[in-house]
Amino acid sequence: MNSLLDDLEEETGGLFLELIRMLFLPLHEYSADLIYYSISNVRSNRNTYSVAVEIIASSTVQVEGIFGRMLQMLIRFPRKTEVCSLDLSLIEQQVELLLSLKDITNLTSDLALFETIFVRSSWDHLAAVINRFDTRSDNGNMETMIRETKKMNIRIKLLLLTIVQISRNKQLFFAEELHNAIHTSPPDHASIIRIIVTRSEVYYCPIVEIEPLVDLSQHKRLQ
Numbered sequence: 001m002n003s004l005l006d007d008l009e010e011e012t013g014g015l016f017l018e019l020i021r022m023l024f025l026p027l028h029e030y031s032a033d034l035i036y037y038s039i040s041n042v043r044s045n046r047n048t049y050s051v052a053v054e055i056i057a058s059s060t061v062q063v064e065g066i067f068g069r070m071l072q073m074l075i076r077f078p079r080k081t082e083v084c085s086l087d088l089s090l091i092e093q094q095v096e097l098l099l100s101l102k103d104i105t106n107l108t109s110d111l112a113l114f115e116t117i118f119v120r121s122s123w124d125h126l127a128a129v130i131n132r133f134d135t136r137s138d139n140g141n142m143e144t145m146i147r148e149t150k151k152m153n154i155r156i157k158l159l160l161l162t163i164v165q166i167s168r169n170k171q172l173f174f175a176e177e178l179h180n181a182i183h184t185s186p187p188d189h190a191s192i193i194r195i196i197v198t199r200s201e202v203y204y205c206p207i208v209e210i211e212p213l214v215d216l217s218q219h220k221r222l223q
Contacts, residue, residue, distance in 0.1 A: 104146055107160070143165070146164065
């Protein structure tokens with residue numbers, strides 16, 4: 001008896017079929033594959049490093065140095081869940097610590113501070129810290145400072161920018177990523193599939209597991 005995916009393969013093909021196959025994979029397996037390819041030498045595009053940050057994961061392959069340690073922190077240390085109210089005093093304390101760095105590039109030499117603010121904080125808390133930093137900083141907003149600095153490793157820059165953008169507005173971040181993937185020439189099909197699969201609100205894997213148990217004869221009678 002053909003499975004649901006077998007039937008789809010007979011009726012479809014190409015990128016649409018690839019997308020459907022990815023949607024039916026267990027999400028943790030799909031994410032693990034993304035992480036591997038994004039931080040190994042299998043692909044040469046430097047922007048694939050941001051994929052690993054985007055899905056908040058890491059590996060021990062080709063992640064040496066400060067960048068590697070930052071990535072490992074993102075997967076090893078749990079991020080706090082969203083809270084009902086923000087701790088305003090803690091936000092001010094952490095903003096003071098960031099301002100004391102003088103130069104945003106100094107964050108790479110204070111991984112304890114990176115862990116505390118950028119790794120372990122809830123997304124709402126991190127967004128509040130960044131917004132308050134932008135208000136108080138005399139050197140411009142954090143995102144612009146990261147973009148314009150010439151003294152930061154490009155991979156670390158992409159890592160920080162991805163975290164900052166997701167903390168501000170996760171939906172907008174992925175909408176822009178999807179827009180860019182669609183409108184580039186040629187379209188970035190790998191990114192389109194990745195975003196659709198990882199941001200899907202429907203978990204399709206159980207459908208594949210349950211489908212063989214369904215009595216199709218009942219369905220035929222209804223037809």
